[in-house]
Amino acid sequence: MKELSLRDGRRKVLNWSAITVLCVLSFLAITPLFFIFSYLAVRGAGGLSLAFFTELPKPVGEIGGGMANAIGGSLILLSIASSFGIPIGLACGVALSELKVGVTVRALRLSVDLLTSVPSIVIGLFAYAVVVVPMRGYSAWAGGFALSIVMIPIVARSTEEILRLVPSHVYEAGLALGLPRWKVLLRLIIPGVRAGVTTGILLASARVSGETAPLLFTAFSNSFGFRGLNQPIASLPVQIFTYATSHDDTWRQLAWTGALVLVFVVFLLNLVTRFLIRRRE
Amino acid sequence: MTDSEISLRTEGLSAWFGDHHVVKSISLSVSRNDVYALIGPSGCGKSTFIRCLNRLHEEIDGARVQGDVWISGDSGSENIYAPGSDPVAIRRQVGMVFQKPNPFPGLSIFDNVVAGLRLAGVKRRSVLEEVVETSLKHAALWTEVKDKLKKPGTSLSGGQQQRLCIARALAVRPKILLMDEPTSALDPISTARIEELVMRLRSEVTVLIVTHNMQQAARISNQTAFFLMGELVESGPTSRIFTKPKDTRTEQYITGRFG
Numbered sequence: 001m002k003e004l005s006l007r008d009g010r011r012k013v014l015n016w017s018a019i020t021v022l023c024v025l026s027f028l029a030i031t032p033l034f035f036i037f038s039y040l041a042v043r044g045a046g047g048l049s050l051a052f053f054t055e056l057p058k059p060v061g062e063i064g065g066g067m068a069n070a071i072g073g074s075l076i077l078l079s080i081a082s083s084f085g086i087p088i089g090l091a092c093g094v095a096l097s098e099l100k101v102g103v104t105v106r107a108l109r110l111s112v113d114l115l116t117s118v119p120s121i122v123i124g125l126f127a128y129a130v131v132v133v134p135m136r137g138y139s140a141w142a143g144g145f146a147l148s149i150v151m152i153p154i155v156a157r158s159t160e161e162i163l164r165l166v167p168s169h170v171y172e173a174g175l176a177l178g179l180p181r182w183k184v185l186l187r188l189i190i191p192g193v194r195a196g197v198t199t200g201i202l203l204a205s206a207r208v209s210g211e212t213a214p215l216l217f218t219a220f221s222n223s224f225g226f227r228g229l230n231q232p233i234a235s236l237p238v239q240i241f242t243y244a245t246s247h248d249d250t251w252r253q254l255a256w257t258g259a260l261v262l263v264f265v266v267f268l269l270n271l272v273t274r275f276l277i278r279r280r281e
Numbered sequence: 282m283t284d285s286e287i288s289l290r291t292e293g294l295s296a297w298f299g300d301h302h303v304v305k306s307i308s309l310s311v312s313r314n315d316v317y318a319l320i321g322p323s324g325c326g327k328s329t330f331i332r333c334l335n336r337l338h339e340e341i342d343g344a345r346v347q348g349d350v351w352i353s354g355d356s357g358s359e360n361i362y363a364p365g366s367d368p369v370a371i372r373r374q375v376g377m378v379f380q381k382p383n384p385f386p387g388l389s390i391f392d393n394v395v396a397g398l399r400l401a402g403v404k405r406r407s408v409l410e411e412v413v414e415t416s417l418k419h420a421a422l423w424t425e426v427k428d429k430l431k432k433p434g435t436s437l438s439g440g441q442q443q444r445l446c447i448a449r450a451l452a453v454r455p456k457i458l459l460m461d462e463p464t465s466a467l468d469p470i471s472t473a474r475i476e477e478l479v480m481r482l483r484s485e486v487t488v489l490i491v492t493h494n495m496q497q498a499a500r501i502s503n504q505t506a507f508f509l510m511g512e513l514v515e516s517g518p519t520s521r522i523f524t525k526p527k528d529t530r531t532e533q534y535i536t537g538r539f540g
């Protein structure tokens with residue numbers, strides 16, 4: 001009996017020390033996040049104004065101006081990326097989960113996995129080679145193209161995983177109603193998992209909203225506002241990079257505020273995603 | 282028994298998973314408006330057998346079928362395994378209810394019931410509404426859900442979901458309804474409700490029901506077939522199978538000595 005309680009005590013001590021260690025480590029893990037947020041808030045909030053969202057940047061040395069061109073540019077780039085990346089990613093995801101396993105599917109899965117791990121600067125280089133060079137110049141198309149390549153594997157993998165969660169007998173229930181396979185898939189199964197698919201799309205959008213490397217030598221940048229899809233276009237990440245490394249105080253302030261806005265948007269996208277996941281469960 | 286009374290007849294029906302021969306040359310006939318029970322220990326091929334009757338077996342990788350299955354329709358008898366026969370058209374005549382309730386996720390109760398018709402091109406709202414009401418009434422679910430047809434099918438209880446699946450299958454007006462242990466995932470009350478409704482369905486469709494519950498077979502079926510290791514040991518009127526089985530293996534099974 002005595003021995004038992006002794007062991008009991010030891011167990012409690014072990015338990016408590018394990019919990020303490022875990023708490024300390026978890027705290028260490030979230031500290032950077034906390035500092036990033038608070039530092040950005042402190043440095044960036046001062047520059048928040050209507051002008052930040054509506055005005056173009058002013059030339060060096062002049063006070064004021066905003067990042068309207070970068071914000072608009074990012075939205076345009078995201079739209080281009082989505083209009084290629086989402087359908088292609090969805091198609092890949094459906095193919096991965098529905099096609100009978102064979103050489104094609106295995107090759108596709110390998111490609112998608114490899115694509116996920118390709119450094120985004122390399123994707124930028126690729127877009128430079130296949131879009132910028134033939135078009136003889138930086139353009140919104142090139143930037144959107146590069147971002148869409150970042151999106152494809154994310155959308156494909158999440159779509160595949162969501163579809164795999166649907167039990168095969170649900171599928172068979174559709175077949176048993178006398179419906180062809182493609183109709184069951186497109187009209188009964190996929191609509192049923194749209195929340196999950198949306199989640200993947202939002203995550204991919206959040207990811208590419210912050211991508212800088214693939215844009216550096218594809219979309220490049222401009223400080224005049226939108227000039228057409230065949231022209232260089234500004235984006236939040238690239239603009240932040242340019243301004244943060246400048247020696248102009250107004251520009252550096254814009255960079256901080258831009259970073260705050262960018263983090264906020266990405267954060268929001270992640271929150272919406274979480275909400276969708278929670279609701280699905 | 283004249284030919285016109287036969288609803289479904291199998292002739293030397295065999296099925297394989299790869300090299301594994303799981304249904305061995307089964308021949309049996311089911312009359313119109315029978316409730317036909319298939320009993321036997323688990324793994325004896327009951328599910329595989331009924332999945333051959335709506336050509337669902339062949340959807341599995343490496344699965345294969347041999348033999349004939351005749352179903353009688355408006356234009357006489359048709360072999361569903363005849364060359365050129367279209368599985369999609371066959372399945373519209375032979376509905377199926379699965380072991381686990383499986384409403385389409387994310388679809389409302391209404392949309393679940395009309396899924397088969399709507400995707401086959403029926404668009405008229407009034408037609409769909411009528412089908413929903415009659416099907417749900419047949420499935421004894423109408424009074425419980427008539428005020429929440431827009432709610433997701435998955436929001437219902439397990440027993441209600443299974444009745445929703447029955448309504449969904451009935452909505453395309455099949456001549457034959459296959460049920461694979463439809464109550465094995467349900468509580469006793471839900472089970473009783475489904476048994477009742479199956480007995481009432483007799484007048485509408487021919488029912489083949491797999492069950493591992495012998496009391497259930499005795500309660501609701503008029504014909505029973507006993508399967509063992511992929512073979513049909515014996516079949517006949519339920520009352521006879523349960524009181525005077527001809528084969529000692531049947532007797533051993535129904536008296537609970539194995540299985």
Ligand SMILES: Nc1ncnc2c1ncn2[C@@H]1O[C@H](COP(=O)(O)OP(=O)(O)O)[C@@H](O)[C@H]1O
Nearest residue numbers: 298301303322323324325326327328329330341
């Ligand atoms: N998808 C499958 N792939 C391979 N073998 C299977 C599959 N489903 C069932 N089997 C095998 O086929 C045999 C019959 O199974 P089944 O028809 O499900 O039996 P029952 O419904 O009578 O329990 C079993 O030996 C089982 O292991």
Ligand SMILES: [Mg+2]
Nearest residue numbers: 327328329461
């Ligand atoms: Mg079974």
